[in-house]
Amino acid sequence: MPKVVQFCAPRSVGLVDEPGAPLASGQVRVRTLYSGISAGTELTAYRGSNPYLSKQWDAERRLFVDGTPSFGYPVAGWGYQEVGVVTATTVPDLEVGQRVWGIWGHRSEAVVDAAKLAGQVLPDSVPPVAGVFARLGAIALNAVLDADIHLGEDVAVFGQGVLGLLTTRLAALNGARVIAVDAIPRRLALAAEQGAVLTLHALEDAVAERIADHTHGRGADTCIEISGSAKALHEAIRSVGVAGRVVASGFYQGDAVGLRLGEEFHHNRVRLVASQIGGVNPELSQRWSVERLQRTFMELVAAGTLDPLPLVSHVMCASDVAKAFSEIDERPAETLQVVLDFAGVEGE
Numbered sequence: 001m002p003k004v005v006q007f008c009a010p011r012s013v014g015l016v017d018e019p020g021a022p023l024a025s026g027q028v029r030v031r032t033l034y035s036g037i038s039a040g041t042e043l044t045a046y047r048g049s050n051p052y053l054s055k056q057w058d059a060e061r062r063l064f065v066d067g068t069p070s071f072g073y074p075v076a077g078w079g080y081q082e083v084g085v086v087t088a089t090t091v092p093d094l095e096v097g098q099r100v101w102g103i104w105g106h107r108s109e110a111v112v113d114a115a116k117l118a119g120q121v122l123p124d125s126v127p128p129v130a131g132v133f134a135r136l137g138a139i140a141l142n143a144v145l146d147a148d149i150h151l152g153e154d155v156a157v158f159g160q161g162v163l164g165l166l167t168t169r170l171a172a173l174n175g176a177r178v179i180a181v182d183a184i185p186r187r188l189a190l191a192a193e194q195g196a197v198l199t200l201h202a203l204e205d206a207v208a209e210r211i212a213d214h215t216h217g218r219g220a221d222t223c224i225e226i227s228g229s230a231k232a233l234h235e236a237i238r239s240v241g242v243a244g245r246v247v248a249s250g251f252y253q254g255d256a257v258g259l260r261l262g263e264e265f266h267h268n269r270v271r272l273v274a275s276q277i278g279g280v281n282p283e284l285s286q287r288w289s290v291e292r293l294q295r296t297f298m299e300l301v302a303a304g305t306l307d308p309l310p311l312v313s314h315v316m317c318a319s320d321v322a323k324a325f326s327e328i329d330e331r332p333a334e335t336l337q338v339v340l341d342f343a344g345v346e347g348e
Helices: 041-047 128-147 162-173 185-193 207-214 230-239 290-303 318-330
Strands: 003-009 012-017 027-036 056-058 063-065 082-089 099-102 109-113 154-158 177-182 198-201 220-225 240-248 271-274 312-317 337-341
Touching (some): 003 318, 041 318, 082 109, 099 128, 128 162, 128 220, 128 240, 128 337, 154 162, 154 207, 154 230, 162 177, 162 185, 177 185, 177 207, 185 198, 198 207, 207 230, 220 230, 312 318, 318 337
Parallel strands (some): 154 220, 177 198, 240 271
Antiparallel strands (some): 027 082, 027 109, 027 337, 056 063, 082 099
């Protein structure tokens, strides 16, 4: 019997049975090898803080409104970092045995429209675990495109979790002199390995003042806040130069305590830009798409330009998903990318 990860209630998650889906024309059946847990969006479902659990999303007006929540517990099938092997196919472009990456949720098996896997075959030279980074890589690359970085600019990246470390690497590849900010020393050390020229401790260093000194008083040309912390967003606003750009790419929860818009934001005419993987910068939309973001990132991985594997801190059996989420929730200093291994779970 196929299995799927299900959130049963806040901080209650497990692996449950799921009926197998029939295979229709234009589809392939994929057996999941690995699935990566998002420490942002998925953690909000685990903690019960996701706005969809408390408000209704009005898709037509694009507003969250009070009323019946968009969905409630139990919630099954979340997850957007999967890699698997094709076990059955109805199309000539995908063959049994090929490894593919894509989005089909934390489940041991999925039937996927072949069109959604176009260009997403994992080369034999790439370790399968690397496939779980495609979506996170796209989120990081989207933030870099929204930042409009130019060669030689000073760019501060606030938050050095998996997303922040990928952003640091991509920004450096884009020609930026990256300043990495985080409160966990291990992550700052990894940021230096990813190309950061300066690392700052978010709690121990006077971050904005250090960045001003480092840039000869100019401030950063651009800041990317990707941790989801309102306090970090405020410090990013303080750290950017006059008329500079701050890209807010984190998934912010609750009230923005610590964000004071009457200070540097107001006086320095700071431009605040939202970056979210549901779309790309409108100025780039004729050339870029979310699909291109994902494929570009995986092409960099295949070429050896970028190696995400050092960011994997845990590979755990999917049956231990409750422990996996608990580790991410309670021990952030010890976790980066947590990966679920689905080998053999259907026989349990």
